[in-house]
Amino acid sequence: MEKPGQWYTLQSLSGKENKARLDLERRVEQDSMQEFVLEVLLPTEKVTTVRQGKKITQNRKFYPGYLFVNVDLIDENGNTREDVWHFVKDTYGIINFLGGDRPVPLSDEEIQEIRRKLEVTEDVAKPKIEYTVGEIIKIKEGPFESFEGTVTEVDADRGKLQVSVIIFGRSTPVDVEYDQVEKNEFD
Secondary structure, eight states: OOOSOEEEEEEEOTTOHHHHHHHHHHHHHHTTOTTTEEEEEOOEEEEEEEETTEEEEEEEESSTTEEEEEEOOBOTTSOBOHHHHHHHHTSTTEEEETTTTSOOOOOHHHHHHHHHHHHHHTTOOEESSOOOTTOEEEEOSSTTTTOEEEEEEEETTTTEEEEEEEETTEEEEEEEEGGGEEEOTTO
């Protein structure tokens, strides 16, 4: 049997999305509201950056300032369950339902697309900035500062690139870290 709830978008305080999710889940458990608040979802992906030779993995939110809740908000007569609406809305960090007093549920396609994005990024930490072979970049620090070059190899695991730079009229391979280069604005 399918659960009766629908998915809604919640606006949350910026930077407090995870705290809002945890508080809502805690309150649902404490107040035995599992019958009405079925699931809370904060879509994130793992992103890696390399700083000073160290690989750092962080979670980045797909939709900053928003989270999603599967909630049985509408009763059998088509009216909003005010107690459930206030219960969710009055959780710390949650500003309101998207749509305010008349929240609009997400379509099945929208929530399936969000879940698909989560499945694709699960367990795969991707670089914050991706580079591709053949891309033109500018070196912003190190001995080759302000040189432009073409990416010839990408080592995403180590956060390094091999770049072909023209020095004294010859193409020379140079190894650089992600944080030493920037994408060329004219590329």
